[in-house]
Amino acid sequence: QVQLVQSGAEVKKPGASVKVSCKASGYIFTSHYVHWVRQAPGQGLEWMGIISPSDGFTTYAQKFQGRVTMTTDTSTSTVYMELSSLRSEDTAVYYCAKARGSWYEDYWGQGTLVTVSS
């Protein structure tokens, strides 16, 4: 069965970086893009970007351009999302999600809470 297992919760200070991992299993890793979506406490879903594990193609939402980097390791079927220059407004649950092809999200990770606090 398809599973996306994310790394554990993180607490970071303002200005630091965080790197969240997402290990995929149960499907052909290189055949499906992976999305990253975040959700601040009590807020809606915010699409951050997408990566193609087959060729490393990435597209990021303009809001995160220059601060976010998505990468993949095909040897371990793992996708990473690194967000730098963290501020308190980045406190959120970060989700990875498998795309159906390169489209919508059909399977989601369990989420990783990132707390930014001094």
Add this chain to the structure above:
Amino acid sequence: DIQMTQSPSTLSASVGDRVTITCRASQTINNWLAWYQQKPGKAPKLLIYRASSLESGVPSRFSGSGSGTEFTLTISSLQPDDFATYYCQHYNTKYPYSFGQGTKLEIK
């Protein structure tokens, strides 16, 4: 960027009611629209894709319709498990694949 606007933001209804949530896109997205259900503390769950195709395993009381810029999600007879927050998302070829702001379905 394509903006997605849902209405209403909150909806109060009773078990057995028929409810409809609307999602509007700021420009045409053909039928490249998905609907998700999210419960507190949980990841979203895919309900509908391509505007009207029901995801496998999703109860048939959920249905989607629309094309172009206006879309609806209908629950034909609300069940206790359906009280949650619902999001639409476009996946037109133009990134970003933005979400609507969400509709919280509450028990009346």
